Amino acid sequence: MNPEMPIKKIYFECMRCNACCGGQPGYVWLSKKDLMALSEYFGLSIQEFALAFCRMVDIGIEITLSLKEKQNYDCIFLENYGCSVYPVRPVQCKTYPFWETILENEQSWIEEAKYCPGIGKGPLISSNTILDAFLERRQNTPLSIDEITALRALENKWDNQ
Numbered sequence: 001m002n003p004e005m006p007i008k009k010i011y012f013e014c015m016r017c018n019a020c021c022g023g024q025p026g027y028v029w030l031s032k033k034d035l036m037a038l039s040e041y042f043g044l045s046i047q048e049f050a051l052a053f054c055r056m057v058d059i060g061i062e063i064t065l066s067l068k069e070k071q072n073y074d075c076i077f078l079e080n081y082g083c084s085v086y087p088v089r090p091v092q093c094k095t096y097p098f099w100e101t102i103l104e105n106e107q108s109w110i111e112e113a114k115y116c117p118g119i120g121k122g123p124l125i126s127s128n129t130i131l132d133a134f135l136e137r138r139q140n141t142p143l144s145i146d147e148i149t150a151l152r153a154l155e156n157k158w159d160n161q
């Protein structure tokens, strides 16, 4: 796979505002690698971790896993000082805002800047950094129904939210 760079000059620097980590409803989709890394970080089995920190979401064509949110819609792992699982944060978080959907064209990048004050600030980001982020997301797609079949045994214990 050889994705193209859609926009020539991308400037970005994270302002640590945490706006992308909460404040409004959203989803943090988990790949198999994300689930394994987070479970290991907490010293839990994958099932224990999923039951404690994840919710199953029906996205129409599939059922997959997202991290739970707090009542105020913050990510369950967002604390006052920032992300409490930063070393093993999911690929979706790690690669933001270098997503193919956001960098599809100039307009989508400018539109995202309404939510992320780091867009357009800071250093010029290399095309390699961006292409690496695209590839990492492609290689870490959200868990498929087959991959969560074992977890579905937990379904009636789950807070389906």
Ligand code: SF4
Pocket (backbone or CB within 6 Å): 013, 014, 015, 016, 017, 018, 019, 020, 021, 096, 097, 115, 116, 117, 118, 119
């Ligand atoms: S919204 Fe942008 S600037 Fe704020 S924490 Fe997220 S990536 Fe950083």
